[in-house]
Amino acid sequence: MDRPSISEHELLVRVRAVGVGIHDSYFLPQEMAYPYPIGIEAAGVIEQTGSSVTDYQTGDRIAFVSMMQPKGGTWAEYAAVTEDSLIIPIPDSMDFTEAAAIPVAGNTVLHAMTALPLQSGDSVFIAGASGAIGTFAIQIAKARGWHVAGSASPKNHDYMKSLGADKTVDYRDPAWADVIRSWRPGGVDAAIAIQPGTGTDSMHVVKDGGTVITISGDRFPPERGIHVAFVPHKADVRRQLAELFASISDGQTQLVIEKVYPFDQGLSALKKTQTRHARGKLVLSLE
Structure with missing residues (x-):
């Protein structure tokens, strides 16, 4: 797909890794143009910010959850992310594969x-x-x-x-x-x-x-x-989630990644989520 354009309240993110879960087959808009990228969590680098965005800058490394986006999900090279999405800065010592495995879980x-x-x-x-x-x-x-x-x-x-x-x-x-x-x-x-x-x-x-x-x-x-x-999803846990990122980066909490797949094997990864035998998180890498 073409690189999505962004509004004044959005970020354009170059996706570097994508977290895969059974939820990826659930969050699809009712009307869409195909091909439509699925996916709701990822990690990457901000390449452009909308004119009204003040909390993020070009070059920031972020992990995020972005659901029901009419411009497409995270299974793509670029994603348009609204500034009020769940966005967590990635610690310097954490790579994109690790960061993409954390947000939803x-x-x-x-x-x-x-x-x-x-x-x-x-x-x-x-x-x-x-x-x-x-x-x-x-x-x-x-x-x-x-x-x-x-x-x-x-x-x-x-x-x-x-x-x-x-x-x-x-x-x-x-x-x-x-x-x-x-x-x-x-x-x-x-x-x-x-x-x-x-x-x-x-x-x-x-x-x-x-x-x-x-x-x-x-x-x-x-x-x-x-x-x-x-699950009470309206509770505000952004601070605790950022602390979890830091704890993983510091080695105090273990992040369990079962397997990292090349991006072109995404359907194989999604199929794996249908079983009860997955151990840890599955990730797609775009690097």
Whole structure:
């Protein structure tokens, strides 16, 4: 596609790397001209700013989330990004591939955690803890002093423990919930249901009056006074997200990237997101 023109409130970004997720097939405008680039997160360099833009300059290295853009998404050499999008400056020591892997997963888990009324010493179960969101969730939860259990395939258990998980279970094991209840006999204080279809099962290991946050969008009736909620996306977590970038850059938080694909293999990367076996984040490189 041609380089998009920008309005007075937009940035023209030369895309250097693109984060890939199952969400990339969701965020499409109702009407569009083809070929239309999908994609909502990326990292790159600002090549031009609109006349009314004051917070960013040409040459700035940024990571961003840009949804429902009529001029096209991030799977392109250039992207037009509105100045009020979620934009995070990239630390000097961080490369574009790393930066592109953070925005959606980091933003999602930080929003989810704003709805968890937990204190240091409380416990949380993460359903689908080996992917991009789950690996961040483990580490952020441990940094807050929470006890963490997570489900994933057995091949991912060791590295989940290396990130701080206290207990791991195989989601295919019919008795996995019994393992969690043995670990926390009264039930965990909260659960984060990341993978689709995990909300109801996650609720069964939560204590009476606890909380379940469903990232997948599962809808199910609560039981035993448990509070069931979706991710509160209106919360402002920009500062926390910038701190996460800095923590990754400093080596305090581990960024798990499963694979970096050449840009022309983007459909293969997107297909990989359809499975439950992805480990960490998938990224497309334009460099």
